Amino acid sequence: MEKYLFWVMAVTALLSGLGMVMARNAVHSALMLVVNFFALAVFYVLLGAHFLAAVQIIVYAGAIMVLFLFVIMLMGVQREEPADEPIRFQRPLALLAGGALGGLLVFVIRTSFGLARFAEQAGSSSAGNAQGIGRALFTSYLFPFEVTSILLIVAAIGVVVIGRREPESEEPAAPAPASSEPGGGP
């Protein structure tokens, strides 16, 4: 049964990813991305990493994408994007860069783990549950973790500083986008 679920979700993930890139409407694009996150969460569940699946939905589908939708609706981005290239050779360059990134990912995963062990690592009880992830984050990955959180704080403060107006103008009480990411996630 897990095998069938995997294939159904793999097709869903690929189609929603394509749909996200292809969609003309910004809101449709965002929704496709949410579907993609959901498929990813199901993959985590299939690997036994329930904690990652829950966090995936809470942080990405629940918080970040809702903020995206909020901004899209507030700005009223409804018009279709022009089809011509703002930068010369943008498409071939994008293809090249995307292909390179994909190749790099596959290479790193294959050489450092091997695909089978990668799946095992993601789902094993030491890495998949809350205790395992907490231990990994606060021991072996403490430095990258703290650097990421500093980066997020700097970004949040930067947004506040750049976005701040003179005190005369009354601001409507809307949340600052960057400060609403719950901890930024690992």
Add this chain to the structure above:
Amino acid sequence: MDAIGWIILVAKVLIVFAFLMVAVIVTVWAERRTVAFMQQRIGPNRVGPFGILQTLADGLKLFFKEDVVPAGVDRAVYLAAPLVAVIPAFMSFAIVPWGNTFRIGRRVVEMQLADLNVGILFFLAMGSLMVYGVVLAGWSSGSTYPLFGAVRSSAQMISYEIAMGLSVVAVVLAAGTLSTRGIVDAQAGTWFGFVPHWFAISQLPAFVVFLLAGIAESNRPPFDLPEAETELVAGYHLEYSGVRFMMFFLAEYLHVITTSAIATTLFLGGWRGPIPPFARPVWPPLWFLAKVVVLVFVFVWARATLPRVRYDRLMAFGWKVLIPASLVWVMATATLVALGPVVSRATLVAGTGLAAGALALWWLARVTLARRAGIRAARPGEEVARGGR
């Protein structure tokens, strides 16, 4: 899993589904009767005894009404939005333990659909998906007031989700587990033989924050800004009719019931209660139901007695009061849990919880009194201004 295991699972799913549907029907009726009583009206009393079948009649009416799809809507999203609202509301009940285990022959049956090891996070995940129903409905309607409702709702729900998540974090720290069954087990036992070990007592601030955020998350009065009828006509579901409107209605009441059930699990000891020696498996679900009914009544009570909050006040309250307060409380709980091995943990947590609760109540009373005094002081000036016009 063998055949009997599957049968038991399907039976449990059906029981939960049927319970939720009946609970929604009864809750809608009970709310209308309670609000009517509080406003010295009679309320629905024609269909069935005490009007208890009124909701059923309304539901049938909505079901057979024409399902109008206005021109100019984003069709696919418009049609999907009510489903997106309803499905997470049903799913989040899956992790609620509504009773202890019992045996059928050699088989131990848990009265819970799924005891996930990340249980309570599943509830938060489903809660965060609930936003989409409202937001998509408002956006896809292609009309101004629903869009306002959707924008309000997305800001409001994200803000209050953080406070709700933090209050859950405090409980998880105190219980030492994410599993809902484990959290209920952590509330076993009593102080002095009669005060139960409920987190509603030792985690009183978290309980208050959770209830407030729960009301805000389910878009219920006094936090029903996304559908404020005096400002936005009907907000996000303005363009909906018939069975799709009914789904939004269903989702709202499901959310009330699920939030009450989760609050019962987290703070009121879940299904725990004194169990008489006869008919033992029956009592835990009854205790659970009784506690859920009390919390649902709190929701109705708030709706009947409190005026709607102004929008900027709502956001200011969420970001400047609830989130800092729950952050401080999470830090305090974490400190206490870390001190746990040194001092007797239960005593410590209980003592501090009571102290903090008393402090919070005193502060709330002070603020309320100050505001009353402020209003009283401001009123003569207002009247002068009005008289001069």
